[in-house]
Amino acid sequence: MRNTLKVGLMLTLLTAGFLFLGRAFGGPSGMMIAFGLAVVMNVGSYWFSDKIVLKMTGAQPVDGHSAPELFRMTEALVQRANLPMPRLYIIDDPQPNAFATGRNPQNAAVAVNSGLLNLLSREEVEGVVAHELAHVKHRDTLTMTIVATLAGAVMMMADFARIAAIFGGGHSDDEEGGANPMVFFALMIFAPIAAMLVQMTVSRAREYEADATAARLTGSPQGLMNALAKLERGAAQIPTHSMSPQTAHLCIVNPLKALGGIGKWFSTHPPMDKRIAALAKISPQPVSSNPWS
Numbered sequence: 001m002r003n004t005l006k007v008g009l010m011l012t013l014l015t016a017g018f019l020f021l022g023r024a025f026g027g028p029s030g031m032m033i034a035f036g037l038a039v040v041m042n043v044g045s046y047w048f049s050d051k052i053v054l055k056m057t058g059a060q061p062v063d064g065h066s067a068p069e070l071f072r073m074t075e076a077l078v079q080r081a082n083l084p085m086p087r088l089y090i091i092d093d094p095q096p097n098a099f100a101t102g103r104n105p106q107n108a109a110v111a112v113n114s115g116l117l118n119l120l121s122r123e124e125v126e127g128v129v130a131h132e133l134a135h136v137k138h139r140d141t142l143t144m145t146i147v148a149t150l151a152g153a154v155m156m157m158a159d160f161a162r163i164a165a166i167f168g169g170g171h172s173d174d175e176e177g178g179a180n181p182m183v184f185f186a187l188m189i190f191a192p193i194a195a196m197l198v199q200m201t202v203s204r205a206r207e208y209e210a211d212a213t214a215a216r217l218t219g220s221p222q223g224l225m226n227a228l229a230k231l232e233r234g235a236a237q238i239p240t241h242s243m244s245p246q247t248a249h250l251c252i253v254n255p256l257k258a259l260g261g262i263g264k265w266f267s268t269h270p271p272m273d274k275r276i277a278a279l280a281k282i283s284p285q286p287v288s289s290n291p292w293s
Helices: 002-057 068-081 114-119 122-137 140-167 181-218 222-237 272-280
Strands: 060-062 087-091 098-101 109-113
Touching: 002 098, 002 109, 002 140, 068 087, 068 122, 068 181, 087 114, 098 122, 098 140, 109 114, 109 122, 114 122, 114 222, 122 140, 122 181, 122 222, 140 181, 181 222, 181 272, 222 272
Parallel strands: 087 109
Antiparallel strands: 060 087, 098 109
16 A cells, blocks of 8 residues: 555656646646646556666566576575566676566566676575565565656656756746746756655665565575675676666665765665664574565
8 A cells, every 4th residue: 555655646746747847838738738748658657667667777588598597596586485477687787786677576577787697696696686576575666666767757857947948948928928947947956856855765665674575585684685785885886887867776776876976975775784784683594485474
């Protein structure tokens, strides 16, 4: 129910943003056109956001023949967790990272960077995959993927506002006059910040829960703890070739750390030392056949 409410709120924000932009540029008729575009984007966000994100990152599908170890590992985890087998992808990116996407467990996908497979041990990769499967089970993937689409739309609105501010665009008629350029300036400045704050709010709480579930699913927190420490160092040293600010919150660690600047100041992820400390409190135990309890 909580995730359903989040999705509804995000779709409402997306619609409101487009209506505001349409009203600013074209008055009532512009607002109606924007409403139609918002409906199309809302439907597209629900049904196709996973495909959009996978396309954006250049993810390539793999199977039991092209990536046998990753496939068998994932297959064992989903059987243990009573989940459908997700589609698996590998991204040709030297930065070690991973994410999951999809509107529900039946349409889920897990993508890992080639840099992750090159850096981590089998136990560590298993911890990462279990973390992503936890997101699938908790249906975080729909919420987080729609956030990526919403963030992209907000950034697009900011670009429109910048163009309007430069060229003096906006609705003008005898009754209302021209659009206030300060409106466009405010949208240009605050829209990207608002998008990032939405990403931070959604992502941070979900990461702790997915970490804990992964530890229960694998029977020990150690593999994921070691993986997170390595991924944090790797992400800080190796720039990503595939992830953007709009999709950063999907990843298991912040992919923008190596870029510095605002990508470091407004991390969509909890502090890594706190995540590892939380995992360290979980005692190893026999592999749970019901890790979601």
